[in-house]
Amino acid sequence: MKGCPLKCRWCSNPEGQNLHPELMHIKTICKKHYKCISACPYNAATADASNENSFPVFEYAKCRECETRECIISCPERALRFTGKYISSSDLIKRVKANIPFYRNSGGGVTFSGGEPFLQIDFIKEFIKDIAPLGITVGVETCGMFDMKKVREIADSLDFIYYDLKCMDSDIHKKATGSPNETILNNLKELAAINPEIIIISVPVVPDVNDSDAQIKNIAAFCKENKIKELRLLPYHSFGEDKYSFLGRKYLMEEKLNIPPEDLNRFMHIVEDFGISCKIE
């Protein structure tokens, strides 16, 4: 689900950050025919006059998402597309129902992820109302930044929640994601009070944000306090980098850093020492 209140510097799905569908220009496919430039009725695409061999420049602010998607249908390479589309909950339910035979054998189900799914809590509610009686597992991946009032009502009917916890230090959190972490921690406390069993904490291990023993220890301690049983470490990667430029944005991670495996293993043991099961993914 598109739209996220946080703007993590390392986000590898930048197309999930904004709520509305966005034009994506896939530069690896683009052959620079410039057909898109003449196609757009709002002049959102222009040629870079200073450099003959450059990609068309999209001014995303000018794009009005014209209904016929003129730029897209003009492109012979199919290098343009919209990421995200509107779908009604009833259409989604129909699609999910068609897949039920597969879930029956695999034990699979539906996971809402994003973006921040709880931004569209009404949609999820409607979905759960129809799907839960069929015994399909429903889970959510959340960054923790949401309005607890609304989420509380459905917390009970979720089968699992992957809950992101980035950093216990609010200042660093703010620097890295654009927001302080108080709401996130409070929401987690409340959810855990309802049912800690369904919560799995996801910690993206990011250089200079939380890649120290002390930081990980703090996270683990907080989890233990709240009776959380499971945690996974997700080492930072830069696979999402290209997508930033496809969306006309800048990649904010200054340098590509890797988390050394021995650090990860140490972190895992720290977490396990708190009696929490831990996986590296």
Added chain:
Amino acid sequence: MDTFKKEITSVPSTEKVELMRSRYLNEPLYIDSEYIKYYTEAHAKTDGRNPLERRAECHSYAIERLTPVIRDGELFAGSKTRYVRGAIPYCNYASRYILREFKNEEAEAQDAFTDIGKGGGIAKSKEIAEKGDYEFFCRKYLISKEDKHILKESAEYFLGKSMQDVGDALWKSVFEQADYIDKGWQAGLYTAPHDPAPEGRYVLDFETALNQGLNGIIERLRNKIKDAEVTDYQSAEKIYFWRAGIRTLEATIKWAENYGNKAAELAAAEKNPKRKKELEEIAERCHYVPANKPRNFKDAMQAFWFVYLAGHIEGAQLGYSPGRFDRYMYPFYKMDKDAGTIKDSEVLELLEMLRVKMTEIEYVASFSWAGLGSGNLFQNMILGGLDEKGHRGDNELSVLVLQSAINCQTTQPTLSIWYDDSLSEEFLLKAADCVKTGCGFPAWFNLKVFIQHELQKSGLPVSTIRKYAAMGGCTEPTMEGMSYGIVQAGFINHGKLFELAMNGGKDPRTGLVFDETKIPETYEELYDAYLIHMRNSIRNWQRYWNFVMSAHRQTCNLIFSSMLVKDCIERGLSLDDGGAICNGTPTTLSSGMVNVVNSMAVVKKLLGADTSMDEIREAINKDWEGFDVLRNKALDAPKWGNNDDFADDIYEDLFDTYCTYVSEQKNYLGEPYDPSMLAISTHAPFGKVCGATPDGRHSGETLCDGVTSPFPGTDTNGPLAVLLSAGKIDHSKIRGGLHNMKFHPSALKGIQGSKKLLSLIKTYFETLGFQIQFNVVDSEMLKEAQMHPENYRDLIVRVAGFSAFFVELGKSMQDEIIRRTEHYI
């Protein structure tokens, strides 16, 4: 980023196997004229004999005289030719292409758009040919000066006598639609003429061969003759048939004994005591089996191999298969295991050797055919399934067969699984491991669907179908040991039919006019025209093949094989005379239906205010040049494989109609033709002869592979939607079917990955899908292999109904494999 490491390792379990496998991998391909030399000699001497006896005599005379070759490391003996990788040129089937090749004539028009591989053993052949002792033949084989001389004489001798010439003389003079067939070849509506005359797609009755021994069968034949009462010419003919049968069985025993003598000779000269003992054992065994019932598993392996190979030598086989090996071999395995006389490691070694031996068999046909089959022989070993009582059919030997394929990666035999929910978890997980090695097999087949098909088709008891259901060739099921094989492998090109419908019956590439139909302006007119062309092309094609099959009876009737197909002996009738229990096996094959469905969907969607049929026609005639906007609209229209009824309904309708048209007509044995759809590699050459199609496909681009797999890039709703579409058609109507799915190895990691794969198969089969197979590789690796074939000599990929060495595939097939959408579960 880390490069991907294979989860499952593939290493031959012993040094002997490794020796055999690397010998194979480093060997060029040869033509061996020995068999055809003796065959021709015998043929010249037997003019005037009863045709059945004459055919038996020619084959028997030849097989008795073949040079026995036993190579280092081998623990059971038998080689189709004198070379590690050798092919027999069957002049008795077709000889003109051979002479044409010698004259270096430009082969038939079809060759111009067929593309065969250049890597591996094929490259090696080129190297040796350049040195001068050998010449190059059919662009990928080597032939010695002496063999060339012999082959030329045989080929000339069989002018006017070969199956092809006898058939041509008949149909070209009496078949009213002969002209249509000719045009069909030129336009690429049909696969090339029956040059190679491939037969096969049947499985011998190994159960009887092993348990009675060939001596036991000879005994039965003698009794038949003794008890025969001749009342008319047909009952007299039976005696010729039984006598012919005895001749071939005795020759087979003699041929095995020649191997025994050879092994004894080698043993006498052998210094290494260990090898000496092995050779002595081989010598003893070759004198005992296949004449007698095997005494143990090692005997059974040798007996199986002789019987299997003798059948292979008798005809120009393609799709001739070992069938349910894990069932008929199991009693011998069990007996030894219970007695404690064999270890699983020994069994495994033998099974791995069998893989190499089966891969060593090569096949030669005119160039255009070699391209279509990608050199593959389609030997299919099927595991699992059920026994006659309905219990699960897998056992310890089934697991070992899978392990042998994991350890010893070769293209042949391809493995298949008859899937049933009751199969053991151990077996299923081992099969998943085998898939994960990326070799493309086992392919998975839904037994339930085949039982439904066979009940409708032959009406045999369910217990019989369960027990003998097997696979003959790439993806066509057959009843083991009781079915007529198939003397044809002709395909119809649906892409071409669509072009004919679009253009009033005229082929835009060649200008040839088939049946004239109205140039369509509406969707309905287009659809109707398509049906007319589909029906006519099927009818003419089937009638043509019946002529070919009748020529087969006269020239190449299979006598040895008839001895091992029920109920030929009892009825006293050969396979070509309808001796088998199941005679409805001949199928009519076609490929490219998905492109037609997608094109129909596009036309149906776009025709209206903004777009006319003329505009679409102009766009495709110009290969979309200047029609970018229209092409994008076409690409965005509904497509097969997204669980979207708009396109899926069209598929269902066309599919049902195709099945009806095919089964409206009878085959040469008087049974309705059976519809089938496969691709093997036809989708590449078929695509090459077709212009652009309304689905957005460009001119010359490869057509869709398989039967139900979506066209690359058009499945935008994920793998489950693809399977939901595929599950909609009634697979019980056709014999065969093919669904390719490609996975990145990471999607199948660990036991959880295996379980996901198994649950996907299970669910697809619950929707009564028939077949599914997986490619587990990443496209980066394939691109790398394309650029540096020398480093990827043993990379195996699943092409369509079979696996092949990637570097030996043509460029267009390689590209196609790379493009197939990568799915993540």
